[in-house]
Amino acid sequence: MQAIIFIASSNRDLRSFPDDVRRAVGFALYEAQRGAKHPAAKPLRGFHGAGVLEIVDDHDGDTYRVVYTVRFGDELYVLHAFQKKSKTGSATPQQDMTLIRRRLALAERLHVERAHGGRGETK
Numbered sequence: 273m274q275a276i277i278f279i280a281s282s283n284r285d286l287r288s289f290p291d292d293v294r295r296a297v298g299f300a301l302y303e304a305q306r307g308a309k310h311p312a313a314k315p316l317r318g319f320h321g322a323g324v325l326e327i328v329d330d331h332d333g334d335t336y337r338v339v340y341t342v343r344f345g346d347e348l349y350v351l352h353a354f355q356k357k358s359k360t361g362s363a364t365p366q367q368d369m370t371l372i373r374r375r376l377a378l379a380e381r382l383h384v385e386r387a388h389g390g391r392g393e394t395k
Contacts, residue, residue: 286353349379
């Protein structure tokens with residue numbers, strides 16, 4: 273089973289979601305840990321391939337999203353958890369996409385550090 277690593281405020285942000293949303297997202301992340309893909313998990317547009325996914329859950333007229341990556345071997349990195357504010361369109365807002373890209377780069381650096389015993393070395 274893959275380890276889950278939360279990047280920046282993603283864990284705190286996820287914990288602020290309504291209970292029903294947290295349970296649904298938690299189960300989808302558990303499925304990802306097991307190497308499966310929950311039906312609510314879809315590749316996030318703007319990233320090549322299926323290595324960056326988003327879980328979308330609706331609750332009381334609000335939309336909640338959790339973005340994670342499985343690009344880095346046996347670790348699952350949760351990059352961002354947020355409530356979509358825009359009422360028009362389904363596209364992820366640009367500021368969130370920028371944040372996701374920054375956190376994906378951070379996850380890659382952390383993965384390299386963890387793979388080399390925290391020494392920050394590269395091969």
